[in-house]
Amino acid sequence: MNVAIVTGANSGIGYETALALAQEGHEVVLACRNEERALWAIEKMRAVQDNLKLRFIKLDLSSKRHIDEFVIRFRTVYDHLDVLINNAGVLWGKYQLTEDGFERMFGVNYLGHFYLTQQLVALMPDSFSSRIVTITSMLYRYGKIDLEDLQSKKKYHRMGSYAQSKFANLLFAMELNERLKASGKKILSIAVHPGVVMSTNIVPNPIIRFLAKYIIGPFLSSAKKGARPAIEAALSNHIEGGALYGPIGLFEVFGKFGKSKRAHRYYDAKLAVKLWNKSEDLMNVSFSL
Numbered sequence: 001m002n003v004a005i006v007t008g009a010n011s012g013i014g015y016e017t018a019l020a021l022a023q024e025g026h027e028v029v030l031a032c033r034n035e036e037r038a039l040w041a042i043e044k045m046r047a048v049q050d051n052l053k054l055r056f057i058k059l060d061l062s063s064k065r066h067i068d069e070f071v072i073r074f075r076t077v078y079d080h081l082d083v084l085i086n087n088a089g090v091l092w093g094k095y096q097l098t099e100d101g102f103e104r105m106f107g108v109n110y111l112g113h114f115y116l117t118q119q120l121v122a123l124m125p126d127s128f129s130s131r132i133v134t135i136t137s138m139l140y141r142y143g144k145i146d147l148e149d150l151q152s153k154k155k156y157h158r159m160g161s162y163a164q165s166k167f168a169n170l171l172f173a174m175e176l177n178e179r180l181k182a183s184g185k186k187i188l189s190i191a192v193h194p195g196v197v198m199s200t201n202i203v204p205n206p207i208i209r210f211l212a213k214y215i216i217g218p219f220l221s222s223a224k225k226g227a228r229p230a231i232e233a234a235l236s237n238h239i240e241g242g243a244l245y246g247p248i249g250l251f252e253v254f255g256k257f258g259k260s261k262r263a264h265r266y267y268d269a270k271l272a273v274k275l276w277n278k279s280e281d282l283m284n285v286s287f288s289l
């Protein structure tokens with residue numbers, strides 16, 4: 001039995017990714033922070049196909065304590081994990097700290113997934129079909145990693161912090177692949193980005209979300225299309241570890257699916273190592289493979 005975890009699987013891109021993996025025969029764990037929303041998503045997926053293997057396990061990425069609880073629950077049911085989709089994300093909002101004292105977007109989008117992956121990687125079989133897929137955004141291009149102010153305490157701009165968290169996702173996915181390779185493991189770590197999908201819930205302001213979903217959304221990618229890079233990265237035999245996949249048409253924001261030619265221009269191996277070390281310190285963990 002192939003087992004997959006999709007974080008933030010109750011809506012948007014995570015929902016479509018979880019549904020597709022389940023339709024391909026995976027047993028999918030919907031790792032979501034809200035039980036009601038997750039069970040509703042399971043019901044909706046079962047209305048599409050009633051024999052899907054789906055399970056909800058509560059996961060709130062904004063706290064290490066909650067991630068630990070998730071991992072304990074996961075391990076009581078499963079002895080291995082084939083696919084981890086680091087999808088959950090938050091965008092915008094006033095400056096907020098997580099329970100662990102991290103800026104919310106950096107804490108949830110990046111550090112929570114860094115720690116979750118560290119906790120789970122030992123359960124993954126040493127095989128090319130074991131995949132860790134991390135969702136970044138085309139905004140990684142505007143992300144600056146300020147190692148002296150990762151929590152944006154000196155200067156906060158919501159898009160700046162979002163972009164920082166998404167650049168951190170990209171650097172993490174690439175650095176993780178380097179480390180997996182160096183340790184002789186076949187597991188692949190891949191970064192993906194969905195393009196622009198305005199029909200999801202990522203925009204928190206209800207008025208802007210309404211306009212984004214129903215006025216602009218129909219002209220842009222659907223959540224289903226936005227999920228394709230994650231689905232391909234999880235399942236295809238023609239995927240390269242350490243690369244970024246997503247739309248490769250106009251500005252690599254729109255168009256057909258493929259491997260990004262731009263990402264390597266932004267990849268800074270030294271910065272990726274520094275960020276990794278800093279993340280280990282912040283999460284008080286040693287992430288060795």
Ligand SMILES: NC(=O)c1ccc[n+]([C@@H]2O[C@H](COP(=O)([O-])OP(=O)(O)OC[C@H]3O[C@@H](n4cnc5c(N)ncnc54)[C@H](OP(=O)(O)O)[C@@H]3O)[C@@H](O)[C@H]2O)c1
Nearest residue numbers: 008011012013060061062087088089137196197200201202
């Ligand atoms: N939409 C786009 O155009 C776009 C572009 C580039 C990248 N992305 C990335 O794609 C991913 C999915 O976004 P989406 O557009 O599908 O948005 P979405 O519909 O808002 O989905 C985000 C998911 O993350 C979950 N989440 C938020 N905070 C969490 C936490 N603390 N712990 C666990 N789960 C949490 C949400 O749960 P709740 O329902 O409980 O809030 C929801 O399930 C994100 O990483 C986003 O940055 C999206």
